[in-house]
Amino acid sequence: MSSGCDLVLVRDDDMRGRIPIAHMRHVYRVDEVEKRLGKLPTRDHESLRATYERMLDKGPERFQVKPSGLPAMAHLYDELPNFHEVLDDLKRQLALCADSRDALEITPMLLLGPPGVGKTHFAREIAQLLGTGMGFVSMSSLTAGWVLSGASSQWKGARPGKVFETLVDGQYANPVMVVDEIDKTGGEHAYDPLGSLYSLLEHDTAHAFIDEFAEVPIDASQVIWVATANDARGIPDPILNRMNVFDIEMPDAEASRKIASKLYRSIRADHDWGQRFEPDLCEEVLDAMSHCAPREMRRALMTAFGNAKLDGRGQLEVRDLPDPQARRKPMGFVQ
Numbered sequence: 001m002s003s004g005c006d007l008v009l010v011r012d013d014d015m016r017g018r019i020p021i022a023h024m025r026h027v028y029r030v031d032e033v034e035k036r037l038g039k040l041p042t043r044d045h046e047s048l049r050a051t052y053e054r055m056l057d058k059g060p061e062r063f064q065v066k067p068s069g070l071p072a073m074a075h076l077y078d079e080l081p082n083f084h085e086v087l088d089d090l091k092r093q094l095a096l097c098a099d100s101r102d103a104l105e106i107t108p109m110l111l112l113g114p115p116g117v118g119k120t121h122f123a124r125e126i127a128q129l130l131g132t133g134m135g136f137v138s139m140s141s142l143t144a145g146w147v148l149s150g151a152s153s154q155w156k157g158a159r160p161g162k163v164f165e166t167l168v169d170g171q172y173a174n175p176v177m178v179v180d181e182i183d184k185t186g187g188e189h190a191y192d193p194l195g196s197l198y199s200l201l202e203h204d205t206a207h208a209f210i211d212e213f214a215e216v217p218i219d220a221s222q223v224i225w226v227a228t229a230n231d232a233r234g235i236p237d238p239i240l241n242r243m244n245v246f247d248i249e250m251p252d253a254e255a256s257r258k259i260a261s262k263l264y265r266s267i268r269a270d271h272d273w274g275q276r277f278e279p280d281l282c283e284e285v286l287d288a289m290s291h292c293a294p295r296e297m298r299r300a301l302m303t304a305f306g307n308a309k310l311d312g313r314g315q316l317e318v319r320d321l322p323d324p325q326a327r328r329k330p331m332g333f334v335q
Contacts, residue, residue: 022063066104081255108225113248116293135166140184149196150213164211174222260289
């Protein structure tokens with residue numbers, strides 16, 4: 001797969017002072033697309049024809065982004081105290097290419113941890129930090145095994161996979177691709193939904209990844225892979241061996257207080273009604289929030305804001321928070 005770096009763009013669009021540099025890279029060859037399009041029958045294969053025409057219309061060049069220097073990461077260490085090990089590894093890899101002409105190369109990472117610990121949020125923060133796009137695949141909601149690699153155009157209702165769509169329809173040659181809950185695929189599919197990852201996670205073989213729908217080689221070698229899981233036991237060893245695996249623990253009480261405090265200020269600043277509330281949470285509410293998982297905090301705070309508003313107060317109190325003991329009861333017939 002050919003690539004070009006003749007055009008260099010410098011963007012200064014980040015409030016934290018990071019200046020990404022974008023080279024142009026070819027993610028597929030136009031002549032391959034034209035060849036495939038020319039072989040299609042005059043009738044049928046309308047979806048495939050439309051895909052090839054879209055590829056020709058968009059052209060093969062995409063931005064290959066990397067920071068011009070080591071980006072500011074102090075805010076992430078502060079906001080994500082239970083991800084310091086991952087951030088340290090990411091910083092090392094960024095430092096290697098920060099002052100060189102080398103492309104950004106990040107080893108695929110797997111974030112292992114309990115539900116609600118903030119794994120998916122962290123992946124989104126990485127995409128924002130690097131100044132590139134993001135594709136997202138939730139493996140727990142799969143309805144077909146070919147969501148990553150596409151399905152053969154011979155099948156009714158077939159379409160390209162998520163990797164193909166993210167590279168062809170997006171602006172970037174090196175998007176962050178989040179594979180959420182990778183351990184939830186199970187063995188129910190006749191087609192292995194993780195099969196395409198064996199080649200996609202290898203830098204050399206990903207250069208000419210072939211989506212089963214389009215059947216045109218795509219350069220997916222620059223994709224930055226972030227997978228999340230609750231349990232590694234359901235993930236094949238060949239996948240684990242291709243990734244840096246990190247165990248993410250729930251933040252301790254003090255770290256949870258800091259997360260809750262920052263989230264409160266963020267919600268308050270993002271809404272016009274937020275100005276009617278005190279700038280900071282009181283100590284009692286912070287103590288109560290320290291027992292919440294990061295995923296639960298926003299929902300808890302929004303409930304508290306609403307309860308305080310209904311009570312005519314500008315200060316959140318512990319009684320405004322949802323009952324931590326409350327559980328949604330299953331619906332069913334009364335015996």
